Amino acid sequence: MFDETAFGYLELDGASADADLIARFIEEGGIDGVRLIVLRDFLDLDACARLEARFNEIIAAQGSNRGEDGFVKIQQIGATQFGRNGQDYMRETLRHLGHVIDLYSVLDAATVRNLFFDEALERAFAARGKTYRQARHLGGTGNFATTRKWLDNGEMALHPHEDSAQVAQAAQDGFEIGAGRHTIAANLCIADDAEGSATVLWNHCPDDAVRRHMGLENTGYPYPIDYADRFEKIRVKIRRGDLYFMNASFLHGVETSPTNYRITAGRFITCVEHKVLSWT
Ligand SMILES: O=C(O)CCC(=O)C(=O)O
Numbered sequence: 001m002f003d004e005t006a007f008g009y010l011e012l013d014g015a016s017a018d019a020d021l022i023a024r025f026i027e028e029g030g031i032d033g034v035r036l037i038v039l040r041d042f043l044d045l046d047a048c049a050r051l052e053a054r055f056n057e058i059i060a061a062q063g064s065n066r067g068e069d070g071f072v073k074i075q076q077i078g079a080t081q082f083g084r085n086g087q088d089y090m091r092e093t094l095r096h097l098g099h100v101i102d103l104y105s106v107l108d109a110a111t112v113r114n115l116f117f118d119e120a121l122e123r124a125f126a127a128r129g130k131t132y133r134q135a136r137h138l139g140g141t142g143n144f145a146t147t148r149k150w151l152d153n154g155e156m157a158l159h160p161h162e163d164s165a166q167v168a169q170a171a172q173d174g175f176e177i178g179a180g181r182h183t184i185a186a187n188l189c190i191a192d193d194a195e196g197s198a199t200v201l202w203n204h205c206p207d208d209a210v211r212r213h214m215g216l217e218n219t220g221y222p223y224p225i226d227y228a229d230r231f232e233k234i235r236v237k238i239r240r241g242d243l244y245f246m247n248a249s250f251l252h253g254v255e256t257s258p259t260n261y262r263i264t265a266g267r268f269i270t271c272v273e274h275k276v277l278s279w280t
Pocket residue numbers: 158163185186187199238248252253254264266267
Protein backbone atom coordinates (compact mmCIF):
# COMPACT_ATOMS: atom_id res chain seq x y z
CA MET A 1 0.00 0.00 0.00
CA PHE A 2 1.08 3.57 -0.53
CA ASP A 3 1.05 6.57 1.73
CA GLU A 4 -2.39 8.21 1.33
CA THR A 5 -1.20 11.60 2.51
CA ALA A 6 1.94 12.13 0.39
CA PHE A 7 1.45 13.57 -3.09
CA GLY A 8 3.94 13.94 -5.91
CA TYR A 9 5.32 12.78 -9.24
CA LEU A 10 8.29 10.82 -10.47
CA GLU A 11 10.54 11.49 -13.47
CA LEU A 12 12.43 8.61 -15.06
CA ASP A 13 14.62 8.18 -18.09
CA GLY A 14 12.47 6.69 -20.87
CA ALA A 15 15.31 4.52 -22.17
CA SER A 16 15.74 2.58 -18.95
CA ALA A 17 12.29 2.64 -17.39
CA ASP A 18 11.19 -0.30 -15.27
CA ALA A 19 7.96 -1.82 -16.65
CA ASP A 20 7.19 -3.58 -13.37
CA LEU A 21 7.10 -0.21 -11.59
CA ILE A 22 4.65 1.14 -14.18
CA ALA A 23 2.54 -2.05 -13.94
CA ARG A 24 2.35 -1.57 -10.16
CA PHE A 25 1.43 2.09 -10.62
CA ILE A 26 -1.37 1.10 -13.02
CA GLU A 27 -2.72 -1.57 -10.66
CA GLU A 28 -2.59 0.51 -7.47
CA GLY A 29 -3.26 3.98 -8.87
CA GLY A 30 -0.17 5.34 -7.13
CA ILE A 31 3.06 4.37 -5.41
CA ASP A 32 3.93 6.07 -2.12
CA GLY A 33 1.80 9.07 -3.05
CA VAL A 34 3.22 9.34 -6.57
CA ARG A 35 0.25 9.95 -8.89
CA LEU A 36 2.13 10.79 -12.08
CA ILE A 37 5.16 9.12 -13.63
CA VAL A 38 6.92 10.80 -16.55
CA LEU A 39 9.22 8.75 -18.78
CA ARG A 40 11.36 11.48 -20.34
CA ASP A 41 12.51 11.13 -23.97
CA PHE A 42 10.69 7.84 -24.43
CA LEU A 43 10.12 8.36 -28.18
CA ASP A 44 12.86 9.73 -30.42
CA LEU A 45 12.42 13.17 -31.96
CA ASP A 46 12.39 11.91 -35.54
CA ALA A 47 9.38 9.69 -34.80
CA CYS A 48 7.67 12.62 -33.05
CA ALA A 49 8.28 14.85 -36.07
CA ARG A 50 6.82 12.27 -38.45
CA LEU A 51 3.69 11.86 -36.35
CA GLU A 52 3.33 15.61 -36.02
CA ALA A 53 3.56 16.14 -39.79
CA ARG A 54 1.03 13.38 -40.58
CA PHE A 55 -1.31 14.60 -37.84
CA ASN A 56 -1.38 18.06 -39.40
CA GLU A 57 -1.85 16.62 -42.91
CA ILE A 58 -4.81 14.46 -41.86
CA ILE A 59 -6.48 17.30 -39.96
CA ALA A 60 -5.99 19.65 -42.94
CA ALA A 61 -7.49 17.09 -45.32
CA GLN A 62 -10.26 15.56 -43.17
CA GLY A 63 -10.95 17.91 -40.29
CA SER A 64 -11.24 16.79 -36.70
CA ASN A 65 -12.70 13.42 -35.66
CA ARG A 66 -14.38 15.23 -32.78
CA GLY A 67 -16.74 18.05 -33.64
CA GLU A 68 -17.89 20.91 -31.43
CA ASP A 69 -19.55 19.09 -28.51
CA GLY A 70 -19.85 21.98 -26.07
CA PHE A 71 -17.00 20.61 -23.93
CA VAL A 72 -13.62 21.14 -25.59
CA LYS A 73 -12.34 22.75 -28.77
CA ILE A 74 -9.97 20.24 -30.19
CA GLN A 75 -8.37 18.74 -33.28
CA GLN A 76 -8.55 14.98 -32.89
CA ILE A 77 -7.76 11.76 -34.71
CA GLY A 78 -9.43 8.64 -33.32
CA ALA A 79 -12.53 7.97 -31.23
CA THR A 80 -13.32 8.87 -27.61
CA GLN A 81 -15.65 7.00 -25.26
CA PHE A 82 -16.57 10.28 -23.49
CA GLY A 83 -20.38 10.53 -23.62
CA ARG A 84 -20.81 7.06 -25.15
CA ASN A 85 -21.83 3.62 -23.99
CA GLY A 86 -19.87 0.57 -25.15
CA GLN A 87 -21.73 -0.02 -28.38
CA ASP A 88 -21.61 3.60 -29.53
CA TYR A 89 -17.90 3.79 -28.66
CA MET A 90 -17.15 0.70 -30.78
CA ARG A 91 -19.00 2.19 -33.74
CA GLU A 92 -17.13 5.47 -33.29
CA THR A 93 -13.82 3.57 -33.10
CA LEU A 94 -14.59 1.84 -36.38
CA ARG A 95 -15.64 5.11 -38.04
CA HIS A 96 -12.23 6.70 -37.41
CA LEU A 97 -10.00 3.63 -37.60
CA GLY A 98 -8.77 4.47 -41.10
CA HIS A 99 -7.38 7.81 -39.91
CA VAL A 100 -5.69 6.17 -36.92
CA ILE A 101 -3.94 3.61 -39.14
CA ASP A 102 -3.03 6.35 -41.61
CA LEU A 103 -1.43 8.37 -38.79
CA TYR A 104 0.58 5.52 -37.24
CA SER A 105 1.68 4.11 -40.60
CA VAL A 106 4.44 6.77 -40.65
CA LEU A 107 6.27 4.64 -38.04
CA ASP A 108 7.51 1.08 -38.36
CA ALA A 109 5.32 -1.63 -36.85
CA ALA A 110 7.74 -2.50 -34.02
CA THR A 111 7.78 1.13 -32.83
CA VAL A 112 3.97 1.28 -32.85
CA ARG A 113 3.74 -1.99 -30.92
CA ASN A 114 5.74 -0.42 -28.09
CA LEU A 115 4.58 3.19 -28.46
CA PHE A 116 2.92 3.18 -25.02
CA PHE A 117 5.51 0.81 -23.51
CA ASP A 118 3.07 -1.97 -24.43
CA GLU A 119 5.49 -4.81 -25.10
CA ALA A 120 7.28 -4.34 -21.79
CA LEU A 121 3.97 -3.90 -19.94
CA GLU A 122 2.52 -7.07 -21.51
CA ARG A 123 5.46 -9.00 -20.09
CA ALA A 124 5.28 -7.29 -16.70
CA PHE A 125 1.56 -7.97 -16.36
CA ALA A 126 1.98 -11.57 -17.56
CA ALA A 127 4.49 -12.07 -14.73
CA ARG A 128 1.76 -10.78 -12.40
CA GLY A 129 -0.77 -13.26 -13.83
CA LYS A 130 -2.68 -10.59 -15.74
CA THR A 131 -3.50 -9.98 -19.36
CA TYR A 132 -3.01 -6.49 -20.80
CA ARG A 133 -4.99 -5.64 -23.94
CA GLN A 134 -7.34 -3.20 -25.67
CA ALA A 135 -10.87 -3.39 -24.24
CA ARG A 136 -13.50 -5.31 -26.23
CA HIS A 137 -17.27 -5.07 -26.53
CA LEU A 138 -19.77 -7.02 -28.66
CA GLY A 139 -17.01 -8.34 -30.88
CA GLY A 140 -15.40 -4.91 -31.40
CA THR A 141 -12.02 -3.78 -30.08
CA GLY A 142 -11.53 -0.32 -28.59
CA ASN A 143 -9.42 2.34 -30.28
CA PHE A 144 -5.60 2.11 -30.02
CA ALA A 145 -4.98 5.77 -29.17
CA THR A 146 -6.57 9.17 -29.68
CA THR A 147 -4.24 11.90 -30.88
CA ARG A 148 -5.20 15.49 -30.25
CA LYS A 149 -4.31 19.14 -30.10
CA TRP A 150 -6.26 21.20 -27.56
CA LEU A 151 -7.18 24.56 -29.09
CA ASP A 152 -7.91 27.78 -27.22
CA ASN A 153 -10.26 26.64 -24.45
CA GLY A 154 -9.99 29.77 -22.35
CA GLU A 155 -8.30 29.91 -18.98
CA MET A 156 -6.89 26.40 -19.45
CA ALA A 157 -6.30 24.35 -22.63
CA LEU A 158 -8.05 21.51 -20.82
CA HIS A 159 -9.98 22.41 -17.67
CA PRO A 160 -9.77 20.48 -14.37
CA HIS A 161 -11.54 17.14 -14.74
CA GLU A 162 -11.37 13.45 -13.87
CA ASP A 163 -11.81 10.52 -16.22
CA SER A 164 -13.70 8.14 -13.91
CA ALA A 165 -17.16 9.72 -14.18
CA GLN A 166 -17.45 8.97 -17.91
CA VAL A 167 -16.92 5.27 -17.26
CA ALA A 168 -20.43 5.13 -15.73
CA GLN A 169 -21.79 5.56 -19.26
CA ALA A 170 -19.80 2.51 -20.38
CA ALA A 171 -21.19 0.44 -17.50
CA GLN A 172 -24.74 1.07 -18.79
CA ASP A 173 -24.49 -1.55 -21.53
CA GLY A 174 -21.98 -3.83 -19.85
CA PHE A 175 -18.79 -2.57 -21.55
CA GLU A 176 -16.06 -4.34 -19.58
CA ILE A 177 -14.21 -1.15 -18.51
CA GLY A 178 -17.31 -0.18 -16.46
CA ALA A 179 -16.14 -2.43 -13.62
CA GLY A 180 -12.72 -0.75 -13.30
CA ARG A 181 -11.59 0.87 -10.04
CA HIS A 182 -9.49 3.86 -11.03
CA THR A 183 -8.66 5.29 -14.45
CA ILE A 184 -5.03 5.64 -15.49
CA ALA A 185 -4.24 7.97 -18.42
CA ALA A 186 -1.22 7.16 -20.60
CA ASN A 187 -0.12 10.00 -22.87
CA LEU A 188 2.69 10.41 -25.38
CA CYS A 189 3.72 13.96 -26.26
CA ILE A 190 4.42 14.40 -29.97
CA ALA A 191 4.71 18.21 -30.05
CA ASP A 192 4.80 20.82 -27.32
CA ASP A 193 4.69 24.57 -26.86
CA ALA A 194 7.70 26.62 -25.81
CA GLU A 195 5.43 28.17 -23.21
CA GLY A 196 2.63 26.26 -21.53
CA SER A 197 2.08 22.55 -22.09
CA ALA A 198 2.27 21.85 -18.38
CA THR A 199 0.02 19.11 -17.06
CA VAL A 200 -1.51 19.97 -13.70
CA LEU A 201 -2.62 17.35 -11.19
CA TRP A 202 -4.53 18.19 -8.00
CA ASN A 203 -4.53 16.02 -4.89
CA HIS A 204 -8.26 15.36 -5.01
CA CYS A 205 -10.15 12.31 -6.19
CA PRO A 206 -13.86 13.23 -6.39
CA ASP A 207 -16.45 10.62 -5.41
CA ASP A 208 -20.08 10.32 -6.53
CA ALA A 209 -21.28 12.74 -3.86
CA VAL A 210 -18.87 15.44 -5.08
CA ARG A 211 -19.85 14.80 -8.71
CA ARG A 212 -23.55 15.07 -7.90
CA HIS A 213 -22.95 18.28 -6.00
CA MET A 214 -21.14 19.70 -9.05
CA GLY A 215 -23.69 18.28 -11.54
CA LEU A 216 -20.91 16.32 -13.29
CA GLU A 217 -22.16 12.74 -12.76
CA ASN A 218 -21.54 11.38 -16.25
CA THR A 219 -18.87 13.75 -17.51
CA GLY A 220 -16.40 14.69 -14.76
CA TYR A 221 -15.68 17.81 -16.86
CA PRO A 222 -15.18 20.68 -16.10
CA TYR A 223 -14.61 21.34 -12.39
CA PRO A 224 -14.20 25.06 -11.61
CA ILE A 225 -10.53 26.08 -11.29
CA ASP A 226 -11.33 27.77 -7.95
CA TYR A 227 -12.64 24.47 -6.64
CA ALA A 228 -9.59 22.49 -7.82
CA ASP A 229 -7.23 25.08 -6.35
CA ARG A 230 -8.47 24.32 -2.84
CA PHE A 231 -6.26 21.24 -3.10
CA GLU A 232 -2.51 20.78 -3.34
CA LYS A 233 -1.30 20.62 -6.96
CA ILE A 234 1.73 19.71 -9.02
CA ARG A 235 2.65 21.20 -12.41
CA VAL A 236 4.85 19.23 -14.75
CA LYS A 237 6.15 20.64 -18.00
CA ILE A 238 5.64 17.94 -20.62
CA ARG A 239 8.00 17.85 -23.59
CA ARG A 240 8.04 16.22 -27.00
CA GLY A 241 8.95 12.53 -26.68
CA ASP A 242 7.73 12.12 -23.09
CA LEU A 243 5.42 9.24 -22.17
CA TYR A 244 3.54 9.79 -18.93
CA PHE A 245 1.14 7.78 -16.79
CA MET A 246 -1.16 9.49 -14.32
CA ASN A 247 -3.99 8.56 -12.03
CA ALA A 248 -6.76 10.30 -13.99
CA SER A 249 -9.34 9.68 -11.26
CA PHE A 250 -7.63 12.65 -9.60
CA LEU A 251 -8.42 16.12 -10.93
CA HIS A 252 -6.06 17.15 -13.71
CA GLY A 253 -5.86 19.53 -16.66
CA VAL A 254 -3.54 21.21 -19.15
CA GLU A 255 -2.37 24.81 -18.93
CA THR A 256 -3.08 27.07 -21.84
CA SER A 257 -0.35 28.65 -23.96
CA PRO A 258 -0.19 31.49 -26.50
CA THR A 259 0.23 29.01 -29.37
CA ASN A 260 -1.82 25.95 -28.33
CA TYR A 261 0.37 23.66 -30.39
CA ARG A 262 0.66 20.72 -27.97
CA ILE A 263 -0.11 17.35 -29.61
CA THR A 264 -0.47 14.22 -27.50
CA ALA A 265 -1.57 10.66 -28.19
CA GLY A 266 -3.50 9.22 -25.29
CA ARG A 267 -5.49 6.35 -23.91
CA PHE A 268 -6.93 5.18 -20.62
CA ILE A 269 -6.17 2.00 -18.69
CA THR A 270 -8.12 0.27 -15.95
CA CYS A 271 -7.89 -3.05 -14.08
CA VAL A 272 -10.76 -5.52 -13.81
CA GLU A 273 -9.95 -8.77 -12.00
CA HIS A 274 -7.21 -10.52 -14.04
CA LYS A 275 -7.52 -8.03 -16.94
CA VAL A 276 -5.75 -4.74 -17.62
CA LEU A 277 -7.77 -2.92 -20.28
CA SER A 278 -7.07 0.10 -22.44
CA TRP A 279 -9.51 2.34 -24.32
CA THR A 280 -9.68 5.95 -25.40
O1 LIG B 1 -2.61 16.01 -21.98
C1 LIG B 1 -2.55 15.80 -20.77
O2 LIG B 1 -1.52 15.94 -20.14
C2 LIG B 1 -3.76 15.37 -20.02
C3 LIG B 1 -4.78 14.78 -20.90
C4 LIG B 1 -5.85 14.15 -20.13
O3 LIG B 1 -6.68 14.79 -19.54
C5 LIG B 1 -5.91 12.71 -20.01
O4 LIG B 1 -5.11 12.03 -20.64
O5 LIG B 1 -6.77 12.21 -19.28
